C-alpha cells in the first residue's frame with residue numbers, strides 16, 4: 041500500500057467519523073473498529089465516499105427524497121437508542137438491550153445499499169442489476185460477516201427489512217426494524233399527501 045493510499049484512507053475515515061459521530065456510542069473498541077472497517081470495505085468496493093453519501097437519497101422509493109443516506113443512518117440509530125433508553129428506564133433488567141449491538145446494527149443496517157445503489161451519469165441514484173438480485177440486507181450481512189462482526193449484529197442487518205419478517209427478531213433487531221420504518225413511513229407519507237392525483241397508465 042502506498043503512502044498516498046494510506047493517507048487517503050485516513051482522510052476518508054476522519055470524514056466518516058465527522059459525519060457520523062454516533063460511532064463513538066459503541067463502547068467496545070473491537071466492535072467499533074470492526075464496524076468502521078465494514079463501512080470502509082463497502083466504500084472501497086462501491087466507490088461511494090462519505091460526502092457523496094451525504095447527498096445520496098436514503099431510499100429510491102421516495103422521490104424527491106428529503107433525507108440523505110447519512111441522515112437516515114443517524115436518525116435510525118438514534119431513534120432506536122432513545123427507545124432503548126426508555127426500555128431501560130421503565131423495564132430495567134426485565135427487557136435487556138445490548139446497546140453496543142444496537143448501535144452497531146443501526147450504523148450498519150443499510151451498509152449493503154452502497155452496493156445496491158449507484159449514481160447514473162446524470163446524477164440520479166438507481167438500483168444496480170446485482171442490487172435487484174441481492175438487496176442490501178443480503179450484501180450488508182455478507183460485508184459484516186467478512187469483517188468479523190458478531191452474529192448478533194449480522195442478524196440485525198439481515199432482518200431489518202421485509203426479508204426478515206419470517207425470522208424471530210432479537211430485541212435489538214426489533215428496535216432497528218421499527219426505527220427504520222418509523223423514519224421511512226413518516227417521510228414517505230409526507231410526499232404522498234401532496235400527490236392526491238392519478239391517471240390510468
Ligand SMILES: [Fe+2]
Nearest residue numbers: 149150176201
Ligand atoms: Fe434498509
